[in-house]
Amino acid sequence: MLFHVRMNVSLPTAMPADQAAKLKADEKALAQQLQNEGKWRHLWRIAGQYANISIFDVASVDELHALLTALPLFPYMQIEVMPLCRHPSSVRDNDL
Amino acid sequence: MLFHVRMNVSLPTAMPADQAAKLKADEKALAQQLQNEGKWRHLWRIAGQYANISIFDVASVDELHALLTALPLFPYMQIEVMPLCRHPSSVRDNDL
Amino acid sequence: MLFHVRMNVSLPTAMPADQAAKLKADEKALAQQLQNEGKWRHLWRIAGQYANISIFDVASVDELHALLTALPLFPYMQIEVMPLCRHPSSVRDNDL
Amino acid sequence: MLFHVRMNVSLPTAMPADQAAKLKADEKALAQQLQNEGKWRHLWRIAGQYANISIFDVASVDELHALLTALPLFPYMQIEVMPLCRHPSSVRDNDL
Amino acid sequence: MLFHVRMNVSLPTAMPADQAAKLKADEKALAQQLQNEGKWRHLWRIAGQYANISIFDVASVDELHALLTALPLFPYMQIEVMPLCRHPSSVRDNDL
């Protein structure tokens, strides 16, 4: 199942640079692993913002929640989830 | 370039059924043509709503606007556009 | 999987009484059938409003969307869907 | 009487880990006790958020307020309460 | 129990004057009856608006909902309900 997820990141401006760098590196590593596993189907940056639009493909809502809350940046993100389903006019079979 | 588009459709409840059916059929035909041409990259239904999330891949903002305003349902839609760009953590080269 | 659904109903005040009565009767019949099948787990009225809070238990987002859009009052409703998952402090096994 | 309660939790990111762990453990213990007593009827996590949807079954608004303000996480929560009542299409007698 | 209710009235400007007058007279009669019965404790007009703030004193949420939906103007009102409880600094025993 596909879920549309918007993540807005807000790191405290007072956070030490190395702590922020470590968080971002860990976030990137996990994001890429989940993409390679096919669970994080799409990941786009919203222009001008420290925010992304993502499409997750998971077996259940519980799996989605587990993935999102395990992200290193989770404590610094505001997340909104919107369930998607197949559109009757879609021509792509594997796009849900 | 990729653009994130949300379309909310609101047909007047008094619209005759055949007019609505004609509009939807025309919309579907054009949507599928644009998907086959690669300009309308993704098309998903938002669960529980007469609304969709779409990803367009166009050469310019003008092309995007021309495509959207040519949709048969355009007069009945509220549309929001958000420009997307490549995310540094994305692993897919062709996903922008 | 559980989904939290809020439905706000808005019938045109000019709708003939018998048409409204027919719509509501059909809605009630289907709502009760879905409750008996276990797909519509909870259905509560929001005090003072022609609106409800519902909990659906479905196998997929597609099933949820199919159920909601088949409701006789769907053209007259504004619907918001929020995916739920098991809370770590919940004591009820069958409550997701 | 049933009340629909949404709780959004926001712990300061600077809170020491053991203080946060203690708060969460106390919160969980009380939440489970109230569930076992039948006053906290349902407790679900909202996917992707440190937030929950709860259904309380209490004898009065005063009892509801006393329960909510006694929660260890209360100072860190934003809470919205919505009174519910029996829906005429509900088939479950004990669901209000 | 006390509930804070805000009612915003919106009559169609095209409604015939006698129909509007009849609705308002019926509304007033019922509102006064409920006040005399002690269920509608306070009723104030919001300055500059066709809207009111009311305090209801009822035995249950179901009773509140039944009272509100029985109002002749209910189909033309937007209603918001907020449960109230005794304030620890209140000096009036009978004010909840």
Add this chain to the structure above:
Amino acid sequence: MLFHVRMNVSLPTAMPADQAAKLKADEKALAQQLQNEGKWRHLWRIAGQYANISIFDVASVDELHALLTALPLFPYMQIEVMPLCRHPSSVRDNDL
């Protein structure tokens, strides 16, 4: 004249307990004095929130403002004021 006032209190979580206790005690004392003087006609807690709904009966807007800004918790409150007037359907002479 009556004014509908909503006060949302937000004490910093880092405020020392005795400072908070002192503020609340002073607030309570003044609130009760104003109630006894008839200027603070009603005071209710909003369920689940550190907030109240109040009805003030004052001779002027200036008096209202002076009373509100003199409250010990004023620096920690967000306040919204709405002027009320007599409702034509009210049966209570002394309720404005």
Add this chain to the structure above:
Amino acid sequence: MLFHVRMNVSLPTAMPADQAAKLKADEKALAQQLQNEGKWRHLWRIAGQYANISIFDVASVDELHALLTALPLFPYMQIEVMPLCRHPSSVRDNDL
């Protein structure tokens, strides 16, 4: 006492021109009478909108409400009222 009033006017586009002209003429006549009486202290147009910002000087909230609801355009206006009081830095004695 002074009240800050914002009035947004929304005439149905289908209203006959002479009916609209009559309404506006009546509105203007009453507005000018109230200004000459000193009750409507200021009246400004918001640039680009069919809306105004007004300052009323009245003896009570009831008087304000009576004045506003007697305006010929009242059924077509959305009105917001905000009570004002003397500012400690004001140098004008007669400006409240």
Add this chain to the structure above:
Amino acid sequence: MLFHVRMNVSLPTAMPADQAAKLKADEKALAQQLQNEGKWRHLWRIAGQYANISIFDVASVDELHALLTALPLFPYMQIEVMPLCRHPSSVRDNDL
């Protein structure tokens, strides 16, 4: 030209009292000077809030911006500006 300005002040609760007092005194002095010069035409307190409604009479938008950003409290204020113009029903020649 007249501009409608709303200023919401928010001083940090941790600001030392003498620093706050100095800021307010400087603000008051400048506000009174600008009133005496005729540039700050009206200044009213919004009841119950640390906020004001002001009417400025300036020769240009640049002058308005220069005046506002020179206020000692500017770094602690949220400001909204709305251009006003003469209302066709106004009876006062010098009120724009």
Add this chain to the structure above:
Amino acid sequence: MLFHVRMNVSLPTAMPADQAAKLKADEKALAQQLQNEGKWRHLWRIAGQYANISIFDVASVDELHALLTALPLFPYMQIEVMPLCRHPSSVRDNDL
């Protein structure tokens, strides 16, 4: 002086095609005249919407209001005006 203006157009879907075409042609003619006169400095379409962002260069707020309300589409537009001024980092002398 420069003003930032956003115009959202909403023509009734039931408006006859020739009436809409006439309105749009008149609007275009006037818009082009004002651009040629230098009063309407910029005019851009917002992608995906029947809306525009415009920059007006006028001698006063009254002139701006007169221009906007004279637009043939004015009765069908929602307009928001925001005064602009020279930015200290701007390198263009004639851009205000």
Add this chain to the structure above:
Amino acid sequence: MLFHVRMNVSLPTAMPADQAAKLKADEKALAQQLQNEGKWRHLWRIAGQYANISIFDVASVDELHALLTALPLFPYMQIEVMPLCRHPSSVRDNDL
């Protein structure tokens, strides 16, 4: 392609004056360089706010995002981007 960008700046009031001055000087230098290169077409201050409206002319969304996130004040800004396209009534060829 043109993009409409609104930037709201919010520097912590506790930031040392020299750090703020350095940030602003660097921001100004880069802003002027980008204007001279033709990528930052317009830059206006919003009256009364520490905010600007800008028009960027870039070859792609990626270029826009790179420019915005490289601004020294980026960590302290809230940015909203809106894609623009040529308006059919525009008379200026080089204005998109």
